[in-house]
Amino acid sequence: DAMVIQNPRYQVTQFGKPVTLSCSQxxxxxxxxxxxxxxxxxxxLLFHYYDKDFNNEADTPxxxxxxxxxxxxxFLDIRSPGLGDAAMYLCATxxxxxxxxxxxxxxxxxxxxxxx
Amino acid sequence: xxxxEQHPSTLSVQEGDxxxxxxxxxxxxxxxxxxxxxxxxKGPQLIIDIRSNVGEKKDQRIAVTLNKxxxxxSLHITETQPEDSAVYFCAASSGYSTLTFGKGTMLLVSP
Numbered sequence: 311d312a313m314v315i316q317n318p319r320y321q322v323t324q325f326g327k328p329v330t331l332s333c334s335q336x337x338x339x340x341x342x343x344x345x346x347x348x349x350x351x352x353x354x355l356l357f358h359y360y361d362k363d364f365n366n367e368a369d370t371p372x373x374x375x376x377x378x379x380x381x382x383x384x385f386l387d388i389r390s391p392g393l394g395d396a397a398m399y400l401c402a403t404x405x406x407x408x409x410x411x412x413x414x415x416x417x418x419x420x421x422x423x424x425x426x
Numbered sequence: 427x428x429x430x431e432q433h434p435s436t437l438s439v440q441e442g443d444x445x446x447x448x449x450x451x452x453x454x455x456x457x458x459x460x461x462x463x464x465x466x467x468k469g470p471q472l473i474i475d476i477r478s479n480v481g482e483k484k485d486q487r488i489a490v491t492l493n494k495x496x497x498x499x500s501l502h503i504t505e506t507q508p509e510d511s512a513v514y515f516c517a518a519s520s521g522y523s524t525l526t527f528g529k530g531t532m533l534l535v536s537p
Contacts, residue, residue, distance in 0.1 A: 316469075343524065352515060352527040353470070400469050413458055413477075415517075415525060417469035 313337070316401050316418035323391050323425055331386040331421045333401030339414065342384040344376060345400040347420070353400055359384060360406075388423075396425045428453040430518050432528025440536055445506050447531045449516035450498040456518040459499045460525070461490060464513045473514075474501070506535045 314335045323329040333342065340361050345353035357366045359378045373395070375387040388395055401418040429452040439445050451459075457478035462470035476483045476490045476499065483490050487506075492499040503510055513532050517525040 314469075350530075352529050355524055358524060413475070415460060415472065417462070417471070420467075420469045422467070 314401055314403055314416050314418035316399075316421050318421060319419065320422045321424070323388075323423065325392065325425055326390045329388050329391055329423070331388075331399050331401075331423070333384045333386075333418055334382050335401075335403045335416075336382070337403055337405070337414070337416060338381065339403035339405045339416070340381070341404045341406065342378060343402040343404070344374075344384070344386045345402060347398040347400055356386070391423070391425045393425050396423055398422050428456060428518055428520070428523065428526040430516060430526050430528040432516050432531060434531060435529065436532045436534070438534045438536065439506050441506060441508060443506055445503045445510070445533055445535075447501045447514055447516070447533070448498060449500070449518075449528050450496075451518040451526075452497065453518070453520055454494075454497065455520040456523075458519050459490070459492060460517050461488075461501050462515045462517065464515065464530075466512075470515060503533075506533075508535050508537050511535045 317332050343358040344356045347353045355367050356370045356374055357376050373389050377385045398420045400420045404415045432449045460475035461473050463473045464470040474485050474488050474490050476492050487504045489502040511534050513530045515530045516528040519525045
C-alpha cells in the first residue's frame with residue numbers, strides 16, 4: 311500500500327546532541343511537510359517542501375532544519391535539541407491537482423522524540 | 427492567515443449515541459476541509475474530507491456538513507462504538523496553502 315513511513319518510531323537523544331528524523335513516501339506526492347505535536351495539542355507546521363522549494367514557517371526556530379534529497383525522502387535535523395523539543399514529529403505529504411487544489415494530506419505514524 | 431476554531435474540546439457519549447464536532451474557519455478562500463482521527467501514539471488518519479463545492483458528504487457512519495456562508499463545518503458520527511474513541515482534528519486550507527488545524531476534540535465512547 312502507498313504510504314508515508316517514518317523512522318524511527320521512538321528516538322532518545324541527549325541534550326544538545328544533533329539528531330535526524332527520516333520520512334519516506336510511496337505516494338509520489340510533490341509536497342512534504344514536517345509537523346511538531348506536543349501532548350494534547352494540534353500539530354504545528356515547521357516547514358514544507360513544494361517539490362524542491364523549501365518553505366519555512368516564520369516561527370520555526372533556526373535549530374530545526376530540513377533536507378529533501380529526492381521526491382521520496384525528507385529529513386528533519388535538530389541541530390541542538392533542548393528539553394522543549396521533546397514531542398511527536400509528524401511527516402505528511404500532499405499533492406496539488408488541477409486548478410491548484412491541495413488535497414490528499416497523508417500523515418506518517420510519527421517519531422516520538424525524547425531529550426535526556 | 428486562516429484561523430480554525432473547534433468545539434467541544436472533550437465529548438463523552440454512550441455507545442450507540444451520535445457525536446457531533448463543530449469547526450469554524452475565518453478565511454473565505456478556504457476550499458478543502460479534512461477531518462482526522464488520531465489514536466494514542468499514532469499519526470493522524472484522514473477519515474473524511476469535503477470540498478467547498480459540496481454541502482455534505484457521507485461515508486457509512488461518518489458524515490461531514492459544510493456551510494460556506496456561515497463558514498462552519500461539522501463532523502457527525504452515528505451509532506458510536508468504543509473504537510471511535512480518539513482525538514479528532516478538523517482542518518482547513520485554500521488552494522496552495524497549508525492545512526490549519528483546529529485544537530482537537532477528545533471523543534470518549536463508553537460501552
